Amino acid sequence: MSYPYLEKILTARVYDVARETPLDLMRTLSRRFHNTILLKREDLQPVFSFKLRGAYNKLFGLSEAEKAQGVIAASAGNHAQGVALASQRLGIKAVIVMPVTTPRIKVDAVRAFGAKAVLHGDSYDDAYQHTLGLIEKHGYTFIHPFDDPEVIAGQGTVAMELLRQHPDPIEAVFICVGGGGLIAGMASYIKALRPEIKVIGVEPDDAPSMHEALQKRRRVVLDQVGIFADGVAVRQVGKETYRLARQFVDEVLLVSTDEICAAIKDIFDDTRVMAEPAGALGVAGIKKYIEREGVQGRNLATVLSGANMNFDRLRYVAERAEIGERREALFAATIPERPGSFRAFCRAIGKRGITEFNYRYADDALAHVFVGIQLSEGDKERETLLKELRAKEYPIVDLSDNEMAKSHLRHMVGGHARQLQDEIVYRFEFPERPGALLNFLNKMGQNWNISLFHYRNHGAAYGRVLVGVQVPGGDHSHFREFLNELGYPFWEETDNPVYQLFLG
Structure with a gap:
């Protein structure tokens, strides 16, 4: 088997801006699970995530003409900050297109590194489409967040450091997966030098883009993805990252939101650092692997890939961690x-x-x-x-x-409405931006009466909403058309025992 990325990773230009991060022992978690659990601390990078490595390596290799024209990226998170800082160090004009729903802390961080932040649309897809228009108009060079050989090689330097820092046997390395840039780079390096080490990807069970692609032996486009672990909320993995994952990744584990929250708490208990949800995926995967395999006395490593956590999400994490554990x-x-x-x-x-x-x-x-x-x-x-x-x-x-119980019921007041007729209940995710609720009400018009409404903001790009609506039996197909035209993810909860027992 050939390893074309080995030389690219060994010669990647990342240390002008990135630092070699420590590989720390998670003492508390290791004792609890009777294995040695090692944590690669990419949260200690200047932008609090590994993304700086790939961004800088890509920008450094641009031609002088490309650098003079400027670069552009579409991102709501860590890639945006990586491109912004890399551009600042290299003196390149940078434009970052971010959804309007991006938390202010991330927008401010991009601007602090000297990049121009353009806010457009509710989602990454909206931002990406706007980016294409700006490229056509201004000739910017697009810096892809994951599906680019130079970006992949830059991320692969995480594995180069990890194997140098721990030359002893390692059973498996657990790596978070979004578009696949980190796992593609790390797996390419690990399998070239230490093929006996298992490379295991970890994804949220509501955003399983790589898991589904490897199962079906082709890239898939997910209809929708969960928004809690927003750093890996990718509907389709990259073409090149998928190719490398098929060659070098042993398997992809899926973990729940509650298991991610429990892993965030585990990391905090050992490091006093609050990992972002995507950053805790690897720890959640390790715990699931130990439970499944029953292993003891093994060396298991993972990457704390980022710590760009919004403070107002901590309440939600604390709520769900105990259930996840x-x-x-x-x-x-x-x-x-x-x-x-x-x-x-x-x-x-x-x-x-x-x-x-x-x-x-x-x-x-x-x-x-x-x-x-x-x-x-x-x-x-x-x-x-x-x-x-x-x-x-x-x-x-x-x-x-029961998601309805965990997200809504325990925070609601009220009770049964015995005289209410024709009520059906749906759970939604609304984009966290001004006008989202008004858009819902405007599209609903005066056709149906809202009989129940509960909203919670978890500090993410989307808020969770529970809505009861009175819809006569003969009007259900019309109401379904309204839901499909609305464009917000939704789930019917009328038959949920939570509704039947406490609200219906």
């Missing part, structure tokens, strides 16, 4: 509506810690309770508790993995 269970219980039944239910739960208790009168016979319970033994304890409660004839619904 399986340290909290969420149950819906139905209890008799009579004196003493509430106390009896609490006694049935035992001396476990209660994280949340929401009670709502249902009728003269029954009451519904939404309860969060601390667990010390994870899923095993949750299953045991479920059996104990059901043995005492409590109707219990396990909501620990």
